[in-house]
Amino acid sequence: MKYILAPSLLAADFKCLAGQMKMTEENGAEYLHFDVMDGMFVPSISFGMPVLKSIKGATEQVMDVHLMVQEPVRYVKDFADAGADIITIHLEACQDVKETIQKIKNCGKKAGISICPQTDADQLLPYMELVDMILVMSVQPGFGGQKFIPESIEKIRKVRRMITECGRDIDLEVDGGIYQDNVEEVLKAGANVIVAGSAVFGGDPGQNTKAMMERLRQYE
Numbered sequence: 738m739k740y741i742l743a744p745s746l747l748a749a750d751f752k753c754l755a756g757q758m759k760m761t762e763e764n765g766a767e768y769l770h771f772d773v774m775d776g777m778f779v780p781s782i783s784f785g786m787p788v789l790k791s792i793k794g795a796t797e798q799v800m801d802v803h804l805m806v807q808e809p810v811r812y813v814k815d816f817a818d819a820g821a822d823i824i825t826i827h828l829e830a831c832q833d834v835k836e837t838i839q840k841i842k843n844c845g846k847k848a849g850i851s852i853c854p855q856t857d858a859d860q861l862l863p864y865m866e867l868v869d870m871i872l873v874m875s876v877q878p879g880f881g882g883q884k885f886i887p888e889s890i891e892k893i894r895k896v897r898r899m900i901t902e903c904g905r906d907i908d909l910e911v912d913g914g915i916y917q918d919n920v921e922e923v924l925k926a927g928a929n930v931i932v933a934g935s936a937v938f939g940g941d942p943g944q945n946t947k948a949m950m951e952r953l954r955q956y957e
C-alpha cells in the first residue's frame with residue numbers, strides 16, 4: 738500500500754504560499770489538500786477555483802480537492818477545469834451522491850467520498866464500488882487546528898475492513914487534528930493518506946513534512 742502525506746493549505750501562510758508548497762514537495766508530500774468551504778455546509782468560507790488554478794502551475798503535487806460545499810455537483814466541472822486531480826464530496830451534502838460521483842468520473846478525475854464524525858461508516862456501503870478514495874473526517878469539518886476525535890480510530894478500522902472486504906483499491910484518507918504524536922495510531926488503524934494542516938504549516942513546513950514522512954515511510 739502507498740502512504741501519502743497531503744498538507745492542508747488551509748493552515749499555510751498565504752503571503753508566501755508558493756515557497757511553502759515547494760518545501761512540502763521537496764520533502765516528500767505527494768499531495769496538496771485543498772479545502773473548499775462554502776459558508777453553508779460548513780460555517781466558514783475558504784478559497785475556490787481561481788486560487789486552485791493559480792497554484793496548480795506552481796507545483797507537481799497532486800491537487801486533492803475536498804469540497805465542503807452544499808450540493809457539490811454544481812461545482813465539480815469548475816474544480817476539474819481549475820486543476821483538481823481528486824475531487825472529494827461529502828455524502829451528507831448531496832441530494833444524489835451517485836450522480837455527483839459520476840460527474841467527477843465523467844470529468845476524468847478521481848472521486849472521493851467523505852463522512853463527518855457523526856455519520857456512520859455503513860452509509861458508505863452503496864458507494865464502495867464507485868469511489869477511488871474515502872475520507873474520514875476526524876474533526877468537525879469547517880476549521881483547521883481542532884483536536885482529533887478519539888472515536889475516529891474505530892471508524893478508520895471499520896472503513897479499512899470494508900475496503901478489504903470490497904476488494905477494490907480504495908485509498909483511506911483521514912483529516913483533522915493529526916500531528917507527529919498521533920499519526921502512527923491513525924496509520925495503524927488503516928489510513929494510508931494523511932491530511933495535516935497545523936502539523937505541517939505550524940512552524941517550518943520543510944522540517945515538519947520531513948518528520949511526518951519519516952513516520953509514514955515506516956509503514957511502506
Ligand SMILES: O=C(CO)[C@@H](O)[C@H](O)COP(=O)(O)O
Nearest residue numbers: 878879880881882914934935
Ligand atoms: O478540512 C479540514 C477542516 O475542515 C482540515 O483539512 C483541516 O484543515 C486540517 O487541519 P489540521 O487539523 O491538520 O490543522
